[in-house]
Amino acid sequence: MFGISYTDIVNKIKTEKSISEEQIESLVKKKLEQYGDLISKDGAIHIVANELRVKVFDDNIPNRVFKVENILPGMNFVNVDAKVVSVGEVRSFKTDKREGRVVNIVVGDETGLVRLVIWDEKYIKVVEEGKIKIEDILRIKNAYSKGSDAFPELHIGSRSLLNINPEGVQVKDPVMQKRHYGLKRIVDLKDNDSVDIIGTIVQVFEPRFYSACKDCGKKVELNDGIFNCGTHGQIVPIEVPILNVFLDDGSDNIRVVMFRDLVGKLIEGDPIKFRENNEAFEEVRSNILGKQLKVSGRVSKNAMFDRFEFMAQDISEVDAQEVADNLLKEIDTKY
Ligand SMILES: [Zn+2]
Known part of the structure; x- marks a missing residue:
């Protein structure tokens, strides 16, 4: 709650006032007795620090x-x-x-x-x-x-x-923004739109792979038998999968491009095994075809092919009911 721990404050008092931990603890105990149940031990150490004129928070950098x-x-x-x-x-x-x-x-x-x-x-x-x-x-x-x-x-x-990488600091794995993108029909998509689309997978392409630096994620090329990253020098690359599908929502369809973890999420397995074996992919393809997906992402113009693509940032399966409900909502707003 305070953003700074009890122990941190004790240590701060110890260094700034050269008094022992026992002395600090006894001051805290006195405060607790004085205030009864009105304050916690964490609250008491703040009061002790204040009375000793030890600044717990650096004013320039609040600790929240x-x-x-x-x-x-x-x-x-x-x-x-x-x-x-x-x-x-x-x-x-x-x-x-x-x-x-x-x-x-x-x-x-x-x-x-x-x-x-x-x-x-x-x-x-x-x-x-x-x-x-x-x-x-x-x-x-x-x-x-x-x-x-x-x-x-x-x-x-x-x-x-x-x-x-400060010592003792841990952060859970990042997830895609949960911020609401807003749903759009494929026919209404414009370049650079960041939105959700919901549709049915009507076409699945074979996964492709490229080599990338594991430290910065940048694409790397093989030159004279060596993979070189502009920033990290000679590296052992990781193989990054890309999977393209066509998603159709009844208004139109668009090519959806998925990278990295999203590929594994869609095919429910590690895509790397399909790298040299396209036939094994046939079974996966038939499982994916017809799936209904909600895709959050961004519309991007592929200059090389002069077409719009939807770069997926997150995907989730939806059921037919959800698709139908959305369709109804859309009809409601139209009439
Ligand atoms: Zn790199």
């Missing part, structure tokens, strides 16, 4: 730790513990007002994902040196938020602090 889902645009002094999901490229920019460098990292916790925008050169260097990797835990302090309600961003400026 947010969950990702609670980050909204326009907040200052945001503290979050989050896990790295992907690391972008460092980019240089120049505007009328200023020039510099920036890098985006996607981080998350069990409540959602947020884009971390790093402007501080000190941390950009850390990213450049490959010292921030997928699965790393970041303790983010004193960040500020921008963006929109649906896509908040957390910015790391000169007053912010980033601690990589």
